[in-house]
Amino acid sequence: MGRMSERVGFVLGLAVVGVGGLLGGELPPVMPDRKPAAAAAPKTGALVFEKTEISFDDITDEKPVEMMFPFTNTGDQAITIRRMTAHCGCTTPELEKKTYEAGESGAIKVIFDPHRRYGKQAKQVTVYTDDPVRPIKILMVRGYVRAIVYVEPFLTNFGQVSKGETGSKVMYVIGEKEGFEITEIVSTNPEVIGAEIVGSTPVDKDGLEMVKYTIRVDLLGAKRSGRYAEQLVFKTNDPRRPEIDANVLVRVPSELMLGRPMVRVGKIAVGDSFEKEMLLKHERDVPFKILKIESESKLLDLAFEWDNPEDPGQAHTIVVKGSAVAGGGAIPDKIIVTTDLDDEEPVTMHFKGIVVDPAKAKKRAEAAGKRSTGGVVEIED
Numbered sequence: 001m002g003r004m005s006e007r008v009g010f011v012l013g014l015a016v017v018g019v020g021g022l023l024g025g026e027l028p029p030v031m032p033d034r035k036p037a038a039a040a041a042p043k044t045g046a047l048v049f050e051k052t053e054i055s056f057d058d059i060t061d062e063k064p065v066e067m068m069f070p071f072t073n074t075g076d077q078a079i080t081i082r083r084m085t086a087h088c089g090c091t092t093p094e095l096e097k098k099t100y101e102a103g104e105s106g107a108i109k110v111i112f113d114p115h116r117r118y119g120k121q122a123k124q125v126t127v128y129t130d131d132p133v134r135p136i137k138i139l140m141v142r143g144y145v146r147a148i149v150y151v152e153p154f155l156t157n158f159g160q161v162s163k164g165e166t167g168s169k170v171m172y173v174i175g176e177k178e179g180f181e182i183t184e185i186v187s188t189n190p191e192v193i194g195a196e197i198v199g200s201t202p203v204d205k206d207g208l209e210m211v212k213y214t215i216r217v218d219l220l221g222a223k224r225s226g227r228y229a230e231q232l233v234f235k236t237n238d239p240r241r242p243e244i245d246a247n248v249l250v251r252v253p254s255e256l257m258l259g260r261p262m263v264r265v266g267k268i269a270v271g272d273s274f275e276k277e278m279l280l281k282h283e284r285d286v287p288f289k290i291l292k293i294e295s296e297s298k299l300l301d302l303a304f305e306w307d308n309p310e311d312p313g314q315a316h317t318i319v320v321k322g323s324a325v326a327g328g329g330a331i332p333d334k335i336i337v338t339t340d341l342d343d344e345e346p347v348t349m350h351f352k353g354i355v356v357d358p359a360k361a362k363k364r365a366e367a368a369g370k371r372s373t374g375g376v377v378e379i380e381d
Contacts, residue, residue, distance in 0.1 A: 046075040047100075047129055047137060054110075056143035061114040062240055069139050072105040075131075082128045084108070090115070091123040091141065114145040116154065121145055146206050149241040150174040151234070156217050157249045163343065164221040171246060173213045174203065177238040180211040184235040193230045193248050194218040217248060225254040226345040255283045256339065256347050263320055263335065265353035273323035278349065279315040280337065287312035288339045297333045299326050299355045304335075327357025 054067045073079050078101045084093040094109040110125055121144065127137040152172045161167070173182055185195045198214040205212075215232075222228060228250040235243050259279030268274065282288060293304040305319040320335065331351040338346045 046073065046133065047071050047079055047081075047127075047131060048074045049137065049139070052138065053140040053142065056112065056141065058144045058146060059114060060240075061117065061145055061147045064111050064113045067110045067112070067141060068107045069110065070105065070107045073100045073102055076102050078102065080130045082130060084128070085126045086110075087124045087126075090117050091125060093125045093127075093139075108139065110139065110141055112141055112143075117145050118147050118150065119145065146208075148176050149180075149236060149238060149244050150205070151244055151246045153246075155247045155249065158219050158251075159249075160251045160253060161219065161222070163223060163225065163252055163255075165219070166221045167219045169217045169219075170198075171215045171217055173215060173234050173236075173244070174205060174210050175213075175236060175238055175241075176205075176208050176210045177236075177240075179237070181237045182213050182215075182234050183237055185215070186233040186235070187230065188233075189228065189230045190220075192220055192222045192228055192250065193232065194220055195232050219250060222250060222252045224343045224345065225252045227251050254344055254347065255286070256288075256341075256344055257281050257283050258347065258349060259315065262350050262352045265322075265331070265351060267354045267356060268324050269356050269358050270324050270327050271358075273321070275322075276320045278318040278320065280318060280347065281315040282312070282341075285312045286341070288341045288344075290316055290318070291338045291340055293318065293335060293337050295333055295335045297322075299324060299328050299331055300333055300351075301325050302333075302335075324355040327355050330354055 049069055049071045051069065054069070056065050056067065059065060078099055080099045081095060082098070084095065086093055090113045092111045092113075094111065096106065100106050108125070108127065112121070112123060114121075121142060123141045125139040125141070127139065129135050129137070150173070152174070156169050156171055158167060158169065175181075182197060185197070187193045187195060195218065196216050198216050200211055200213045203210050203212040215234075217232065228248075230248045230250075231245045232248060233243055233245045257280070259281075263276050263278065265274050265276070280290070289308045290306045293306065295302050295304075300322045302320065302322040305321070307317050309316065318337070331353050333351050335349040335351075336346045337349070
């Protein structure tokens with residue numbers, strides 16, 4: 001027990017001596033913290049607009065309006081406006097030049113065409129720059145457009161009708177001029193579309209006293225198949241809008257029926273050939289003859305054979321023979337069949353298939369093989 005006490009005392013004595021020596025000696029100097037030198041800020045351009053939204057208040061639809069969006073490059077290096085896009089065809093942004101030096105000012109001109117743009121308007125222009133911080137700027141144009149002459153609706157669609165089918169729809173023409181009159185109505189296809197004034201009445205529109213004409217639009221019976229996109233032109237006594245037009249659509253389907261609407265060839269390679277058979281028949285068994293078959297082919301070399309059977313109830317057989325002469329993906333070609341029927345438009349057949357180039361396909365396969373083996377190419381002995 002005595003020896004244990006001596007050992008503990010000896011150890012404690014050493015500890016005291018060690019601490020005393022440390023306190024009595026000089027402490028190592030404290031090193032100051034070294035902060036890394038601040039990196040120089042990168043030079044950038046910054047396009048700052050005086051305003052990003054302009055209101056043109058209330059205007060009529062007589063002529064376009066122009067608005068200016070001034071800006072300044074407040075950065076320390078040149079900035080380039082790469083492109084500008086408007087989200088409506090009625091709005092056009094214009095710029096004198098694309099690049100502006102540090103401190104240089106400029107302006108974007110925005111032209112808004114109010115024709116057929118009635119009521120409240122909110123049009124956006126997006127400006128794309130090479131500013132690394134804010135590369136996109138949004139400009140807005142707002143206002144209200146009041147038409148001096150309205151057509152409602154602007155588009156009258158009779159949809160799909162049979163040959164000779166007739167019908168009527170109603171549209172309105174509204175003018176603000178005192179004593180406003182429609183002096184004449186002109187149809188671009190008077191054999192198919194006609195129009196007549198039914199009556200007129202005063203109305204309140206946009207807070208103005210206006211005159212509203214009721215127009216009956218007549219489908220007179222199209223004799224030939226096809227898609228008709230016609231116009232009615234209303235001539236008025238308002239010198240600001242002496243003419244205003246409206247669109248009329250009609251679709252008369254063909255009575256010539258294809259056994260298949262498409263020539264399906266699947267996936268073929270350059271040099272491959274094919275032969276397909278198509279059937280063409282009149283739905284009412286009206287006799288007809290095929291006069292010619294044409295195709296402006298880009299990827300295929302085509303030839304056609306057909307018959308003209310005596311029996312009108314029998315379908316005509318069309319044989320399409322072809323070979324792929326160029327690779328280029330999906331086949332864009334179409335075949336146009338013209339008959340001797342005056343009341344039928346030519347029949348169009350489209351291709352469904354792909355032409356591949358064997359050499360390019362081989363390269364893609366080899367590249368895919370290399371990727372799958374981690375870039376290692378195996379060589380056979």
